[in-house]
Amino acid sequence: MLRQFHKIPGLIAGLLIVVLATSGAVLSVLPAVERAGVPTSASAEINVAELAGAVVDRYPGVEQIVRKPSGKIVVYYFRDDLPGADVIDPVTIDKVAEYSKSGFQRWMTNLHRSLFLDETGRALAGLGALAMLILSYSGLSLTAKRLGGWRKLTGRVRGNGTQRLHVETGRIAVAAFVLSAATAIYMSLANFGFIPDGLSAEPVFPRNVNGGVTMSVADIADLQAIPVADLRELTFPYADDPSDVFAITSATGSGYIDQSTGQMLSYLPNDTTRNVYEFIFMLHTGQGLWWLGLVLGLAAAIVPVMSITGTVIWWRARRAAPKIAHNALAKSADTIILVGSEGNSTWGFAKTLHDALNAQGFAVHTAPMNRLKPGYAKAERMFILAATYGDGAAPATANAFLKRLAESPSAPDYPVAVLGFGDRQFPKFCQFADDVNEALAQDGWETLLPMDRIDRQSAQEFARWGDDVGAAMGINLDLVHSPERAKTNTLELLDRQDFGAEVQAPTTIFSFAVPQARQSSLWTRLFARRLPKFKAGDLVGILPPGSDMPRFYSLASASSEGVLEICVRKHPGGLCSEFLHGLRTGDRIDAFIKPNPDFRPAKGRAPVILVGAGTGIGPLAGFIRANRKARPMHLYFGGRDPKSDYLYEGEIKSWLQDKRLHTANLAFSRITDAAYVQNRITADAVALRALLADGAQIMVCGGRDMARGVMEAIDAALAPTGLNAAVLKAEGRYLEDVY
């Protein structure tokens, strides 16, 4: 519902808002520019009578003196029957410049307020402002939901780059958006007469004037009482018309003054409606409040970014929502798949499962989790694919599931398998799936297989889960989920170093050549698809011959080093790892880069604790190698036997010497005095607590079991401090790259 309130105005009014905001951003600069041109001489002490007296001397044909919101004083005059307007210095009365409003500013103003469509355009602009206000509110509410509640509104934003850009910029700029939009709506309503602006109220023009000899303007007491800073405009009487009067408008009101007696003949103080209007006008335009103008303008300049990223996010989510073909009816299906999804990606996995089972002759019914029925007549098994959103909360299509489950009759006689979709960087990894699993167990449901978890939409983990499902059902289930085939580059193997064969853990460090841009012609440099830039911690996707599903490997080098380095463990029967292990220098592979910006050491000099076992050391080695500034880095590395699989042995020793690495704690499991990394962590608890109190960050890379053990060891080590891994994760200080 909330999402509709964001999506619909965003898509319909997007372009309109971009035009309004862009023109607004341009206009916003003008008050500051104009202010910069205002003479700086102190005009605070002089009053309007003094100013007017001095101006009359210098400009005998003066008609009007106007003070612009920027503080500029403009004198309108007639000289030799020709009208003129000068900006003057209010103290010296010297001419600073000729006054004219630029055609550009006028053009921009008209585009901004009426799109050159007069009243229709003004109405459209008003509606645009309304859409902006709705977008701001719905966007902020969605952000709160996304981050796990209003209190966490300032928390870390996760998601892909586009989402992060959208949410983070929006969160910063929303106050300015609201101010711009709300003031615009007010001005629009006032323009169409729906609310009073008090602008047309005028003092009564005096019927009778003294008609005597004109007195000097400098002697008029009422004008002496007005400081120049409060002047809006002073209009002089026509030279040849004794019945005419001075008309004065100040910040507080307007009135007419007799030119021979200097008496205020009629005066109308500004009423509240007018003061309110003028204040709001100032807030919106920044005229008279140049710095606010700049702030609002800056925010307005961001609007196109919001619009584009918003559209991209919408488009991706839309594309990710697949059409499920051959969806059996709930009452006739033997297999039920329920999907809990927010960003739609889980639907893609559900479709892969649906299609694979369908192809094997099952009658499959796939529906959102919120559509859980009290009973499914023919069902023999149920799958629940549940993502997690917010801070461990239910995603959009599953937010009513637990309630519906509680209202359902007792557990059915068919089993269920829960698969959680989540992201390990969140403190509550797959929390909602855990909750669902728990509720089902409480309810007495049988399980087809234990709950499993998929990290960051990993097609590989899904395929492995598919193997398990197949085994449980006694069929051969091949779940190849490839959301989109990435565009690959060809890389050539430069070098390989083999380890671990003696301890049944064959592991190899591969170095591939990164095609260098400078060797290529201009044409290829511009148009050929090159490998994008990457850093240690990013991923490379490799397509083994004979498979459409890329396997990912964590990068141990940065593109600037000119090589792409990965550390690969050979899995018996593993398609990709065996393919890689069979490569010889000069052989080629197809690969692409998948950025993994969450898995990077934070900026700054806080200590970094690196924990990895086996191939997990790859990206960690990359971080250490890049640590030229010798920030404190502490490595925990686990292997089987230092004689066989001590990866990066030589380099670790030299890094310790040149201080890129402060300490190296090694644990080997197949030697006397066997230990795992988690044992080393437990032993170092005191030192680790001190490092973490110092703002240290923990980065863990490697297999799932190791990662679980490390987290338990960290939690135990931190127990006396009240800190734990979940808290650190929420702060972005506990990062995992686990496979």
Next chain:
Amino acid sequence: MKKIATALAIATALSLPAMVQAKPVTLTTQLKRYGGDGAYLALYLTDANGAYKGTLWMSGGKSKYYKHLSDWTRASGGNKADINGITGASVGAGKTLTVTVDLADALFDAGYNLHIDASVEDMRDSPSEVVVPLDSNNIGKSFKGRRYIKAFNFKK
């Protein structure tokens, strides 16, 4: 170009003692390219004593800006009833406004003056931009305004 024929009951408005004949008079106002937004224009008559007699035409639809037509506002008291039905859109820079009104013959050569007040957003107000005696020998002559009006004439 705007061509607006107005059946103006100016006789009533001006409360002439005897209305003999009224003929259509075409008022043509050509604006300079003053480089601004559309101008508000008030066309109105004063008698030999300078007393306001009635409005012939108002260009510009937003009454809150009428105060910038200051001579007209003073003269007419800003009475909106006076311009009911004879109001049109503001006139863009460089454009020409043409209005046709029925004016009693008796108004000519009787000391009446035709005034035009002009006002442009963010630019200097120009009350009585043009003041032309309603004399027969002024018919067809071109008059310049002070600020915004390049040429004004009236023709029977």
